[in-house]
Amino acid sequence: MKNFCMVVLGSVIVGLGYNFFLIPNKILSSGLSGIAIMLGLITPINTGVLNFVLNLPLLIVAIFKLGNKFVFYTITSVVVLSVSLYVIPVIQLSTEPILSSLFGGVLTGLGIGIIFKASGSSGGFDIIAMLLAKNKDFPLGSILSALNGIVVIISGFVFNWDAALNTLVAIYTTGKVIDTVHTNHIKLTLMIITNKGDEMKSKLLQSVYRGITIMDGEGAYSGESRKVLLTVITRYQLTDVKKLIKEVDENAFVNITETTEVMGSFHRN
Template identity: 30%
Template sequence: MAMTKEKWKQEILRYLFMLIGCFFYALCLDLFLVPNHIVGGGVTGLATLGNILFHWNVGTVAILLNIPILLLGLKTQGWVFIVRCFITNMVLGIFTDLFAFLPSITQNPLLAAMYGGLAQGVAIGLFVRFAVSSGGTELLGRVIHHGLPHIGIPTWIAILDGIIVLTGAVVMKNPENVLYALILIFIATKVSDTVITGLNRAKLCYIITERPDEVSRTLLENSPRGVTNLSGKGMYSGTPKGVLLTCVKSHQLVELRRLVRSVDEEAFVIVSETTEVRGKGFESMEEE
């Protein structure tokens, strides 16, 4: 079946951001991790250890280590995903070796772990957001989970990465590597989550009030956000309650509280974070 114009656009964007992700991941390795001898998780962590011990090219070793993992994943993950992994793996390996001549920005391993986590988080976030992968322990975790499904994929990935980090610490006789790797992984996780969900997070608000019609009318008259009335009952007093549900952007929260208080000072407002809101007034419902 011929690809539509929209599908072509999605594929072009996918591989464009894959290139950007590989660029940031390569900079993470070449500017921060490899020169400061920080062995993080994943296949690139093993490749970094090979560079430290034998001066092997990190990118080339990562490509070679990933090939058997990609072959293992072919049956369970499908050829389309594996082809994307192969292309990403090749590009990342080439970029890593291509930029290896760049001098390290810092000789402080703590700063290297922090800024390396920042660059790696951007890369991983782009990979996840645009459905590409370089393989590695993430793909190996999927393969193992297929055979041993009683343990989740994230757990398998954590186990594999932990083994690599500990191996690096033991081989280099440097237990501090574990601490730097934890900093790296923590920052990378937070940054990748931000890249995946975006900066424009919203607040989910529940407004419990005995005057739901008046409160909702005031909100609708003064805000572009919709309001949904859920039926409720105060279990202590036994009186009916209106539970109003609405989502607002962060900067609109103060105004929402002011409007609710102007109508019902006894209202109970519950605010929680949301990682993604799609629909009118927020992100488009279209797939990326």
């Protein structure tokens, strides 16, 4: 229920970003939603209807290639976003294109980041990005920014190149905010020094689906023997792991560093 509510909230936030900042200033968003915005501006068909129709083929692909939960949340997001675009009035909150690009990009990135965090997507190019990131440590926002170059080019030909540059600003901002909110691709290395090594190992293996390397250590000052546990986790798991460590040994020394790259066996899902 929590993830479902996050998907709904994120989709509504994206709809607000579109109808309050991007659409009134003829600025496109990323992916199929951006194409839907463009078609909605040059045809009498509502953007929400176009967004739903354009996403149908990729949703069908997602059913076969991705998990059932992901597909359910993605369908929910596409439906809620399409309804939001249909129901929320188009209001021009700012007549300044750059400000509209930035604020529209921030709201869009925030909404999509929340949806990603709930293990869903807003459809369109997001599905392609999730497929690419499924087996590799690619930042989703960067993938989306790369895929959306075509939207910028289309914007320049259909409207003007000022609109294309504003679209580029919006897409770049969206990608950066997504990577700030959705941090699953970030890996952390934990070095845990504790005198309750066996208990800590058992608790971690029971609660966290990660491999652990154990080494013998000795305090240079005290001369006491301790266990050194080394493991790599995702940033999502950090809060739970820190709580778990405190429950086992409040006096454990823990060094947490961000990991640039992981090679070998590492469960990414």
